[in-house]
Amino acid sequence: MRYLADIQRYGRDVVDRAYTIRCYIWLAIAVIVIVLFNICQVSPLFYVRRLYIPALDKSLNSSTNASIIFDLSFINREILSNVYYDPVNVTFYDSPNQNHSIANFTIPEFTVKQSEYKAFKSTEEVKSGVVNTTGLDFEAAKREIAANGFKVFHVSVETSVRHxxxxxxxxxxxxxxxxxxxxxxxxxAANLGKDIFVWFRVTLVGLVVMFLSADIYF
Structure with missing residues (x-):
């Protein structure tokens, strides 16, 4: 109905030209959005899912087990891109200032597949391992836990990634x-939850949809 009304008001040539221009603009915007989704990568997330040091477990009453048991999670938020990790160097420190490392571990290279498009569900890859500590003063750590209720350790990962x-x-x-x-x-032990992040590209998609839904022809 609106098409016919526009023809009567402006003439068929003008309206057809306007509709053609509108289609080209829609197509160009769609291409731009697709390209942006591929060239504007979102940095993957990392968090510690589990960290357990048996020597600090009061119920065991033993300091002979100098190992660290851990689960590390790597999250891909990309819906159109896989993330490729080179070997990941994991370093454990006995304090947040990272001036004294107590263990090192290397995770072989791996790939985290693209996240699921439906509901923007992220893809997660969990890497587990056991490594022996060196230079950790267990008695001092226990005294700190007794005084403060906890001791702060630091886990650092370093690698290179590609999309x-x-x-x-x-x-x-x-x-x-x-x-x-x-x-x-x-x-x-320390059981940690996932990091909270914002899907800023969901907002981008929403803005694009709003723009496309508007009348952009003359």
């Missing part, structure tokens, strides 16, 4: 370095 475009070619390598402070109590 892919349409699975055909990959970006250059980008340095990826993250760290988390972890509070260990007298159970020797």
């Amino acid at each position: 892919d475009y349409y699975v055909f070619w990959k970006t250059k390598r980008y340095v990826y370095k993250r760290g988390k402070d972890v509070k260990i109590g007298d159970t020797g």
Whole structure:
């Protein structure tokens, strides 16, 4: 109805030209959005899912087990791109200032697949391991836990990551370095929740949809 009314008001040639221009603009915007989703990567997330030091577990009453048991989680928030990790160097420190490392561990290279488009569900890859500590003063750590209720450790990961475009070619390598402070109590364990993040690209999509829904022809 509106098309016919516009023809009567402006003439068929003017209206057809306007509708053609509108289609081209829609197509151009769609292409731009697709490109942006591929070239504007969102940095993957890292968090400590589990950290357990048996020597600090009061119920065991033993300091002979000098190991650290851990689960680390790597999250890909990209819905159109896989994330490729080079070998990940994991370093454990006995304080947040990171001036004294107590253990090192290397996770072999791996890939975190693209997240699910439906409901924008992220993809998670969990890496577990056990490593022996060196130079950790367990008695001092226990005294600190007894006095404060916990002792703060720090977990640092460092590697390089790449993203892919349409699975055909990959970006250059980008340095990826993250760290988390972890509070260990007298159970020797700390269970941590996921980080909270904002899907800023959801907002971008919403703005684009609003723009496309508006009348952009003359």
